[in-house]
Amino acid sequence: CIPFRYRSSNEADDVKFGKVVEGGWENDETVEEAAVREAIEEAGVRGDLMDFIGFYHFKSKTHQDEFSPEGLCKAAMFALFVKEELNSWPEQSTRTRNWLTIPKALQSCRHEWMKDALENGFCKWLAQNK
Numbered sequence: 001c002i003p004f005r006y007r008s009s010n011e012a013d014d015v016k017f018g019k020v021v022e023g024g025w026e027n028d029e030t031v032e033e034a035a036v037r038e039a040i041e042e043a044g045v046r047g048d049l050m051d052f053i054g055f056y057h058f059k060s061k062t063h064q065d066e067f068s069p070e071g072l073c074k075a076a077m078f079a080l081f082v083k084e085e086l087n088s089w090p091e092q093s094t095r096t097r098n099w100l101t102i103p104k105a106l107q108s109c110r111h112e113w114m115k116d117a118l119e120n121g122f123c124k125w126l127a128q129n130k
Contacts, residue, residue, distance in 0.1 A: 001035040001080040002053070002122045003045050005099070020114045022075060031076045039080050043097050044089030050079035051129070053121035058113040077117045079125060 001021050021042045025034030032049055039045050060071040085097065100108060102123065109115035 001039055001049065001078040002118060003039055003043055003047070003080045003082050004122075004126075005047075005082040020077075020109065020117065021080075022114075032078065035076075035078045035080065040086070041090045042095050044086040044092060045080070045082045045097070046084040046086065047080050047082040050081055051125060053077040053079060053117060053125055056113045056117050056121070058111060075113070075117070077121055079122055 003021060021035070021038045023034065023038035023042065025031055029037070036046075036049055039047070054077055056075045056077055058073055058075065060073045102118075106115055106119055109118060
């Protein structure tokens with residue numbers, strides 16, 4: 001998911017983003033439940049899961065196996081409106097929480113699919129939902 005919050009108003013220029021939260025989902029949960037769980041585990045944030053932004057395809061070296069030797073993966077991305085920042089969270093020793101402006105968030109994307117999800121998925125969704 002893409003965690004976001006407003007600094008002081010509901011203006012699109014005043015949006016702050018956390019890092020793109022990624023992770024798999026368990027057999028006993030929906031993809032929506034997984035997005036909420038991963039936001040808590042990785043970023044230490046809770047909030048309202050908003051709309052589905054889209055599917056994004058990528059290759060993962062860690063998910064290569066006999067069924068997918070290329071490591072093909074599909075991410076289901078959601079917007080997450082952050083209402084609470086936790087003081088402690090499961091992965092805080094290996095992950096930090098930083099809030100970024102849209103341009104800084106785009107610069108910090110590690111993978112092209114994440115940048116696409118933020119720029120062409122989330123930003124378009126935000127413009128339609130002002």
